[in-house]
Amino acid sequence: MRQILVTGGGSGIGRAIARSFAASGGRVTIAGRRMDALEETKGDTDMVCRALDVGDEASVKALFDQPYEVVIANAGAGASGKVRDLSLADWNNVINVNLTGVFLTFREALAQMQTGGRLIAIASTASLQGGSNISAYSASKHGVLGLVRSLAIEVAKSGITCNAVCPGFVDTPMADAAIEGVMAKFDVTREKAAAMITGGNPMKRMIDPAEVVAAVSFLASDGASSVNGHALSVSGGEI
Numbered sequence: 571m572r573q574i575l576v577t578g579g580g581s582g583i584g585r586a587i588a589r590s591f592a593a594s595g596g597r598v599t600i601a602g603r604r605m606d607a608l609e610e611t612k613g614d615t616d617m618v619c620r621a622l623d624v625g626d627e628a629s630v631k632a633l634f635d636q637p638y639e640v641v642i643a644n645a646g647a648g649a650s651g652k653v654r655d656l657s658l659a660d661w662n663n664v665i666n667v668n669l670t671g672v673f674l675t676f677r678e679a680l681a682q683m684q685t686g687g688r689l690i691a692i693a694s695t696a697s698l699q700g701g702s703n704i705s706a707y708s709a710s711k712h713g714v715l716g717l718v719r720s721l722a723i724e725v726a727k728s729g730i731t732c733n734a735v736c737p738g739f740v741d742t743p744m745a746d747a748a749i750e751g752v753m754a755k756f757d758v759t760r761e762k763a764a765a766m767i768t769g770g771n772p773m774k775r776m777i778d779p780a781e782v783v784a785a786v787s788f789l790a791s792d793g794a795s796s797v798n799g800h801a802l803s804v805s806g807g808e809i
């Protein structure tokens with residue numbers, strides 16, 4: 571039975587990934603800061619819930635007291651604001667969670683992986699393009715892609731692959747928060763805000779978490795053993 575780790579498994583995309591791997595027979599560990607959210611994801615499955623702060627080195631080290639064959643670095647934080655308005659504290663927090671968190675997760679995963687494995691980062695279309703008001707988030711996600719592409723080369727001979735999934739707007743609590751931010755900023759209805767948010771997706775709709783799960787499942791499959799250092803866009807053709 572494959573040991574699978576999903577960081578940020580207590581909500582949104584991570585919850586959908588964890589439930590899918592558990593339903594197909596994997597031994598799934600989910601990790602995050604809110605144990606109640608993790609327990610809700612677990613439900614009546616045999617998932618293991620672990621406390622984790624991805625930006626804290628000791629916390630990440632403690633999580634890797636066993637090997638995992640599939641490690642999905644999904645935990646992340648949103649942030650909006652123009653560069654001129656960003657505090658150093660907000661910048662540091664997003665870089666710490668979204669970029670340093672993936673670095674620590676993959677580094678500790680590698681220390682345990684013996685005979686191959688899969689490292690998968692949930693990056694973003696913001697890894698591939700910039701945008702107004704998302705400078706810190708986009709910088710962190712561009713960094714994730716640089717990390718993934720470099721690590722992919724480092725592990726290429728070891729049976730390990732390292733890839734990124736780059737979703738557009740996905741229907742999760744993070745996207746909800748973005749919609750609420752647009753509603754407040756432009757004084758528009760939820761429908762209008764949602765339409766503004768999904769306007770960059772040529773399909774003009776929110777992506778379902780299940781569509782991200784499908785991409786992750788492919789990258790974790792035996793059939794993807796030569797897919798390495800790839801950024802798989804799940805964005806309706808946005809980029």
Ligand SMILES: NC(=O)c1ccc[n+]([C@@H]2O[C@H](COP(=O)([O-])OP(=O)(O)OC[C@H]3O[C@@H](n4cnc5c(N)ncnc54)[C@H](OP(=O)(O)O)[C@@H]3O)[C@@H](O)[C@H]2O)c1
Pocket residue numbers: 577578579580581582583584601602603604605607622623624625644645646647648667692693694695736737738739740741742743744745
């Ligand atoms: N939704 C989108 O439109 C979208 C698009 C592209 C990429 N993404 C990426 O997809 C990933 C999942 O996001 P989501 O949309 O599912 O949002 P979400 O529902 O807000 O999930 C984020 C998860 O990350 C965890 N997390 C945050 N900070 C953490 C920390 N310091 N340590 C450990 N866990 C932490 C949260 O759990 P706790 O609060 O319990 O720690 C939460 O479960 C993120 O990397 C996000 O950037 C999302």
